[in-house]
Amino acid sequence: MLNAKSQRRESGSLLIKGGHLIDPAAKINAPMDILLRDGRVAEIALPNKVRGGADEKFDARGLIVAPGFIDLHVHMREPGQGYKETIASGTAAAAAGGFTSVCTMPNTMPVVDTEEWVAWLRHPERGAEVNVFPIAAATRSSRGAALTDFAALQRAGAVAVTDDGKPILDDEVMRAALRLGAELNLPVVQHAEDTRVTEHCSMHEGPTSFRLGLRGMPAAAEAGIVDRDVNLAQQIRESRLHVAHLSTSDALKAVRRGKRAKARVTCEVTPHHFTLLDEDVGEYNTNFKMNPPLRTASDREATLVALADGTVDAIATDHAPHASHEKQVEFERAAFGITGLETALALAITKLHREHKIPLTRIVELFTAGPARVFDLRGRGSLQRGNFGDVTIFDPKKRWTFEAAKSRSLSRNTPFGGWQFTGKVVATIVGGKVVYREN
Amino acid sequence: MNKPARGSLLGIEHLEEKEILGLLKLARRMNPLKARPLLRNKRIVLLFYEASTRTRSSFEIAAKSLGAITTLVQSSGSSIEKGESLLDTGYTLRAVGADAIVLRHPCAGAPHLMAAHLDIPVINAGDGMHEHPSQALLDAFTILKHKKSFKGLQVAIIGDIYHSRVARSACHLLTKFGVKITLCGPAEFVPDVSTTLAPGLRVTRHIEDALRGTDVVMLLRLQKERLAGQKVQLQDYVTRYQMTAARLKLARRDAIVMHPGPIIRGLELTAEVADGPQSVIIDEIHNGVPTRMAILARALGKAK
Numbered sequence: 001m002l003n004a005k006s007q008r009r010e011s012g013s014l015l016i017k018g019g020h021l022i023d024p025a026a027k028i029n030a031p032m033d034i035l036l037r038d039g040r041v042a043e044i045a046l047p048n049k050v051r052g053g054a055d056e057k058f059d060a061r062g063l064i065v066a067p068g069f070i071d072l073h074v075h076m077r078e079p080g081q082g083y084k085e086t087i088a089s090g091t092a093a094a095a096a097g098g099f100t101s102v103c104t105m106p107n108t109m110p111v112v113d114t115e116e117w118v119a120w121l122r123h124p125e126r127g128a129e130v131n132v133f134p135i136a137a138a139t140r141s142s143r144g145a146a147l148t149d150f151a152a153l154q155r156a157g158a159v160a161v162t163d164d165g166k167p168i169l170d171d172e173v174m175r176a177a178l179r180l181g182a183e184l185n186l187p188v189v190q191h192a193e194d195t196r197v198t199e200h201c202s203m204h205e206g207p208t209s210f211r212l213g214l215r216g217m218p219a220a221a222e223a224g225i226v227d228r229d230v231n232l233a234q235q236i237r238e239s240r241l242h243v244a245h246l247s248t249s250d251a252l253k254a255v256r257r258g259k260r261a262k263a264r265v266t267c268e269v270t271p272h273h274f275t276l277l278d279e280d281v282g283e284y285n286t287n288f289k290m291n292p293p294l295r296t297a298s299d300r301e302a303t304l305v306a307l308a309d310g311t312v313d314a315i316a317t318d319h320a321p322h323a324s325h326e327k328q329v330e331f332e333r334a335a336f337g338i339t340g341l342e343t344a345l346a347l348a349i350t351k352l353h354r355e356h357k358i359p360l361t362r363i364v365e366l367f368t369a370g371p372a373r374v375f376d377l378r379g380r381g382s383l384q385r386g387n388f389g390d391v392t393i394f395d396p397k398k399r400w401t402f403e404a405a406k407s408r409s410l411s412r413n414t415p416f417g418g419w420q421f422t423g424k425v426v427a428t429i430v431g432g433k434v435v436y437r438e439n
Numbered sequence: 440m441n442k443p444a445r446g447s448l449l450g451i452e453h454l455e456e457k458e459i460l461g462l463l464k465l466a467r468r469m470n471p472l473k474a475r476p477l478l479r480n481k482r483i484v485l486l487f488y489e490a491s492t493r494t495r496s497s498f499e500i501a502a503k504s505l506g507a508i509t510t511l512v513q514s515s516g517s518s519i520e521k522g523e524s525l526l527d528t529g530y531t532l533r534a535v536g537a538d539a540i541v542l543r544h545p546c547a548g549a550p551h552l553m554a555a556h557l558d559i560p561v562i563n564a565g566d567g568m569h570e571h572p573s574q575a576l577l578d579a580f581t582i583l584k585h586k587k588s589f590k591g592l593q594v595a596i597i598g599d600i601y602h603s604r605v606a607r608s609a610c611h612l613l614t615k616f617g618v619k620i621t622l623c624g625p626a627e628f629v630p631d632v633s634t635t636l637a638p639g640l641r642v643t644r645h646i647e648d649a650l651r652g653t654d655v656v657m658l659l660r661l662q663k664e665r666l667a668g669q670k671v672q673l674q675d676y677v678t679r680y681q682m683t684a685a686r687l688k689l690a691r692r693d694a695i696v697m698h699p700g701p702i703i704r705g706l707e708l709t710a711e712v713a714d715g716p717q718s719v720i721i722d723e724i725h726n727g728v729p730t731r732m733a734i735l736a737r738a739l740g741k742a743k
Contacts, residue, residue, distance in 0.1 A: 207635035211452070213547035213569030213604060284548030328556075329524060330546035332567070 012055050013037040014432055016391065018047065019060025022361055023067055025369035025382035029361050034065060036389035036432040044383060058434070060393055063426055066364045067383050068100025068390025070371040071341065072268050073164075073244055073316035076102070078126065079117065080109025085321040085410050088127035090341070092408040093319070095436035097341040098367075098425035100390035101131040101380060102319075105164045106142070113137035113148045115156035122157050129435050130428070131390070133159045133377065138177050138188060142166045145173065150180050159375040162189035164244060165291075167225060169195065171232070178232055178239035187240040187266070187375060192225035192251060193217070193292065202332045204278040204293040212284065214332065217293055223250035230258035233265050242374055243267035245318050247292040249302030256311055266374045268316035269303050271340060271347035276300075276415065286327045286334035287415040290320065307366065308358050314371035315363075317344050321411030339409050342402070343416045349396055349423025360396060367392075389432035398424040443554035446539070446738035448562045450570035451611040459579070459612060462733050466580050469501075469729035469736075476506030477741040483507045484537040486528070487564070488514045488544045493700055493724055494564050494573065498541050501731035505741075510537075529553045539738050542566070560738040568602050574699050575608035577730040581723050582613075582655055585695050589616035595649040595690075596620060597680060598659030598707055599628040605699045606659060607636060614639045623649035624680060627671050646680050650689040658682055658698045661707045673706075682708040687717065695719045 014036045021032035021044070033050045035043040043050050076090040087104075094102050104121060106112035112121065112134060120126075121134045136158035140146045142165070150161055161181065167190055168174045174190075181188045198217040203209050205216025226243055227250075233241040243255060246267045258265035272290065277297055281288040288294060306312045320337025327334050345367070352358040372381025379387045404417030428436035443449060451459070483502045487495055495511070502509045512532065514520065519528060525544070532540060539560045542550045547567035554561040565571040579589075586592060594613055600606045600622050610620055614637040621641050622629050634640045643649050650656065661676065687696065696708075696718045704710045713720060 207632055210601075210630070210632045211607075211636055213567050213607060215568075283551050325524065328526060328552070330544070330552060331548045332546045 011038055012432065013042070013052070014056045014058060014429070015050060015054035016058045016060050016065055016393070019063050019065035019393065021065045021383070022364045023383050024361055024365035025067070026384050032065070034383060034391070036391070036429070039389050039431040041383050041385050041387045041389055044385060058393070058427065063393050063395050064360065066392045066394070067368040067381055068428070068430065069098045069345070069367040069392045070101045070377060070381060071099045071317050071319070071344070072103045072314050072371045072374060074102045074104055074319040074341065075107070075321065075337065076104045077321060078108060079120065083410070084323055087121065087132060088129070089408060089410045090319070090321070091129040091132065093339070093341040095129045095428045095430070096408050096425065097343070098345050098392040098394060098428050099130060099341060100392060100428060100430045101133060101377065103133045103135050103159060103375060106135055106137040106162065107165045111137045111142050113140050113142070115152045118153055118156035118158050130430050133157070133375065135160045135162050135164075135189060137161065138163045138168060139173065144168050144170060147173070147176055147180060150184050150186055154184055154186055159377065160187040160189050160242065162191065162244070164189065164191045167191050167193050167195060171228065174229060175232055175236065178236045178241065182236055182239040185238070185240070185376070187242045189242045189244050190225065190229050191244045192222045192229065192246070194221040194224050197221050200332070202289060203281055204295050206278055206296060208279045208281065212281070219248040219250060219295065219299065222248045222292055223254060226251040226254040230254045230263065230265055233258055233263045234261050238264070240264045241266070245270050245273065245292055245316065246303070246312070247273045247295050248299050252302050252306050252311060259311065266313040267311070268314040268371075268374070269307060269312045270316060270318045271344045272338060272415065274300060274303050274307060275347050275351050280415070284331040285415070286329070286331055287338060287413055289331060289334050289336055290318070290338050291336040304352070304356055307352060308356070308362065312366065313374050315344060315348060315366040316371070317341055321409050322413045323411060327413050337413070339407065339411055339414045341409065342407055343414065343419070343421070345394060345425055346400070346402065346421035346423050347416070350421045353396070354422055389429065391429040392425065393427040393429070394423060394425045396423050398422070400424050441555055444558055444560045446560035446740060447554050448572050448734055448738065449550050449554060450563060451572045451575050451608045452570065456615050459576070459615065462576055462737060463580055463583065465733035465736065466576070466730045469732040471500060471504040471728045471732065474504040474732065477736050478502065478739055479506035481507040481538045481739050482536050483509050483539050483541060483735065484532045485509060485511045485541045486532065486543070487511065488519070489565070491543055491564070493727060494543065497724070497727035498564060498731050501728050502735055504728070505732055505735060507735070525549060525553060526556050529557050533557055533559060539735065562734060562738055565604055567604065568607070569604050570608045571604040572608050573727070573731055573734055574605050575612040576734065577723060577727045578609055578657070578697060578699070579612055580726045580730050581697065581719055582695070584722070584726070585719060586654060589613065589618050592618045592655065593653045594618055594620045594655040594657060595623055595653040596657045596659065597623045597646060597649060597682065599662055600624060600633055600659070601628050601630060602662055603659050609657065610637050610640060621649045621653070625671055625676070646686060647689055650686060653690045654694055656682065656687070656690055656694055656696045658696065658707050660699070660701060660703060677706060681706070682712050684709065684711045684715065687712060687715075697723055700724065
């Protein structure tokens with residue numbers, strides 16, 4: 001399952017010494033040394049107790065060592081829109097943000113709806129810095145009608161299917177997708193938005209949209225679809241539903257209902273939704289325009305509770321790069337989406353840990369074991385012996401300022417430029433090799 | 440993103456009371472027939488991405504009365520048709536020597552975008568459903584001509600508030616002076632969230648309730664093109680909300696009837712009301728010129 005570029009890195013060994021390991025899946029939260037050899041975890045031991053020798057050492061004193069972070073939701077824009085981002089630039093940003101694996105959305109040009117495109121995304125010529133797990137389209141050209149060949153896409157390496165951005169509205173098509181997914185043990189990811197009621201809308205519907213004279217997306221446009229999907233997931237045995245970038249308290253209620261009924265329902269929340277509010281859009285700042293839109297204080301409160309109590313399975317960035325000419329336009333005409341790979345951990349530590357007192361172990365789980373479970377990424381999300389040597393090392397106390405101009409992404413559409421954070425990625429290791437190191 | 444250039448007028452919401460009173464005072468001193476050439480040799484571009492009769496002609500006459508040179512650029516017949524972006528059009532107009540831009544645009548916030556990137560004043564002549572500040576100022580000018588003061592005034596705004604930039608600007612302006620406003624119409628046009636726009640707003644679904652004891656009746660055009668797909672039935676609306684002479688009797692005897700135009704007789708109001716003694720609709724249009732003279736003089740720093 002490794003990408004070719006990391007396969008090239010497979011030989012050699014690296015000892016990570018003196019760090020504090022947080023590995024929620026292995027229930028470890030203690031000082032540990034870790035030996036990576038030939039791309040895999042060779043040994044985990046108490047400080048100074050690793051027996052094997054190493055070619056290289058990494059001094060992790062004072063730092064947290066964690067399984068490599070996994071982002072379930074990124075837009076790398078290839079094929080077709082390399083002016084926004086490429087696999088190479090996007091995965092470089094991922095590495096800088098501590099992500100060792102990213103799952104790419106299929107709404108590219110053309111849509112990733114064939115095995116050939118799935119293979120193309122994973123080809124070494126793309127120059128990926130971290131592992132790339134394609135999510136394929138659920139319907140042909142994401143038109144919401146005829147299902148794609150899930151089995152062939154899965155064989156080619158797709159870890160899930162979705163029509164992200166163009167939600168599956170038709171009940172029968174969604175039912176068929178969940179059925180086929182159930183047969184193959186393949187998750188169906190839904191961007192939950194009833195696009196029949198959100199046409200021409202550019203932000204959340206509420207006092208701020210009314211004041212700005214912008215058409216608003218009602219919270220119910222998300223909750224209604226999640227509600228329907230959870231019902232279907234409950235009816236169809238073994239089906240797997242993953243709710244992308246969940247943003248409203250009512251949608252969370254539906255997910256909770258599904259989980260209580262033991263349906264295989266999972267969900268993710270983005271850093272911007274647990275950080276910002278609809279009113280932060282200010283005077284039409286297009287770096288605060290994304291879909292789903294920023295919501296109300298009570299929605300944010302509900303996501304914070306769900307992040308803490310285990311209802312949310314993963315933090316995912318929905319990294320959505322756009323060129324400046326697509327953002328420096330009238331708000332209603334600006335593209336939806338913001339970049340997010342390089343600020344995710346910093347926001348999680350600054351907002352979730354320091355402000356809302358969510359323990360670091362839970363935060364690490366939301367970046368590792370949680371997402372690995374959602375898409376069954378075997379051998380990842382935990383540093384148990386024999387697993388892939390994907391490691392994220394960070395300093396939870398380091399204060400720093402994010403400079404958008406220095407981003408590794410090709411795009412600059414972030415609302416967090418100039419923000420002061422606590423918590424920074426120090427090194428990112430993929431398959432035993434350091435792909436990012438703070439300078 | 441930079442701060443808008445001094446003299447820009449993007450909306451009423453963030454204006455202070457004293458700035459509004461200053462503009463109204465200046466407008467009272469402006470006489471298009473005996474204007475001083477305060478803006479001689481100033482170049483004002485009227486950049487209109489949407490149809491307009493009143494706003495465009497009165498800005499143009501206001502500018503010319505003050506001695507300025509004006510150029511009209513419209514979306515059809517310009518490079519906008521060829522796909523030029525709003526900002527590039529702005530940079531182009533700046534480069535040909537514009538000293539100020541008056542912008543009408545179908546998207547909310549378009550003037551804010553332009554003002555954030557240009558070093559010349561931008562005047563909002565209506566942006567999408569957001570604001571129409573010069574209309575609110577000329578309406579305030581008109582109200583003060585007939586009512587002497589804002590103190591204790593009751594205003595009813597009837598019609599499609601949701602889609603109306605005129606209503607939003609009027610609400611911001613009048614409530615800054617303590618005016619009590621009742622917004623009236625069906626829920627599709629007057630959603631409950633409307634009251635969050637400013638303090639002192641109230642919503643009613645009954646026109647009789649809105650009119651009782653009111654000093655000013657402000658009507659809005661029923662935008663027929665908006666009705667497609669809406670639950671509002673035209674005949675229903677006329678039955679429940681059309682301003683008729685009989686209904687007008689519920690308002691104070693000296694109440695005035697206003698409308699930003701264009702009016703559609705037989706729809707939101709009867710001809711009898713439009714042409715009746717309480718109607719100040721034509722006066723509003725007339726007051727648009729001195730008000731916009733004041734806005735332009737302030738924009739170009741000649742507000743002495």
